[in-house]
Amino acid sequence: AQSVTQPDIHITVSEGASLELRCNYSYGATPYLFWYVQSPGQGLQLLLKYFSGDTLVQGIKGFEAEFKRSQSSFNLRKPSVHWSDAAEYFCAVGARDKIIFGKGTRLHILP
Amino acid sequence: SAVISQKPSRDICQRGTSLTIQCQVDSQVTMMFWYRQQPGQSLTLIATANQGSEATYESGFVIDKFPISRPNLTFSTLTVSNMSPEDSSIYLCSVEMPSHEQYFGPGTRLTVT
Numbered sequence: 001a002q003s004v005t006q007p008d009i010h011i012t013v014s015e016g017a018s019l020e021l022r023c024n025y026s027y028g029a030t031p032y033l034f035w036y037v038q039s040p041g042q043g044l045q046l047l048l049k050y051f052s053g054d055t056l057v058q059g060i061k062g063f064e065a066e067f068k069r070s071q072s073s074f075n076l077r078k079p080s081v082h083w084s085d086a087a088e089y090f091c092a093v094g095a096r097d098k099i100i101f102g103k104g105t106r107l108h109i110l111p
Numbered sequence: 112s113a114v115i116s117q118k119p120s121r122d123i124c125q126r127g128t129s130l131t132i133q134c135q136v137d138s139q140v141t142m143m144f145w146y147r148q149q150p151g152q153s154l155t156l157i158a159t160a161n162q163g164s165e166a167t168y169e170s171g172f173v174i175d176k177f178p179i180s181r182p183n184l185t186f187s188t189l190t191v192s193n194m195s196p197e198d199s200s201i202y203l204c205s206v207e208m209p210s211h212e213q214y215f216g217p218g219t220r221l222t223v224t
Contacts, residue, residue, distance in 0.1 A: 044215040101154045
């Protein structure tokens with residue numbers, strides 16, 4: 001069965017520091033992988049996606065993610081966070097007909 | 112990408128009543144989805160709504176409780192029937208583009224008293 005695990009419920013980093021949010025998935029085939037961000041009171045915005053090809057994908061807002069098949073991981077990174085990055089981040093895995101979301105990681109930014 | 116709107120953006124309803132949520136997208140799409148996000152939780156898929164066919168419901172969700180309409184390729188409605196406080200959630204619709212990306216509406220925040 002498909003599943004997504006985000007092991008960190010909360011992450012706190014200082015503004016300007018680097019960030020890595022972890023995501024592990026379980027899926028029987030090569031999955032589609034996504035990262036979404038949800039700011040308080042807002043809908044979900046797609047940050048980036050992986051379907052195939054280059055395992056390092058670039059997204060919006062300076063985010064990138066790396067697909068590692070051997071580790072079943074799709075971790076999200078950003079070299080230098082900004083206060084506006086404080087939000088909830090969801091990793092998701094899917095095939096054409098369904099997307100399964102992780103429980104999310106709430107990112108807090110220290111000034 | 113797609114621009115998706117939902118109405119209402121929020122509502123407070125009494126238990127036992129029903130609320131219909133509308134989802135409008137600015138382009139024709141085959142697949143639309145309805146999700147529920149309970150307070151502090153992740154998203155749970157309620158059903159998939161394809162135009163011209165019955166909605167497909169996920170385990171734990173039934174048509175009598177969450178009837179869905181999909182009259183054309185740009186519009187769908189979700190009704191939350193006979194509401195109880197446990198139905199207090201954010202309800203989101205999403206669409207899948209030919210690129211397999213899903214885009215989400217802003218959500219409808221429902222409070223049942």
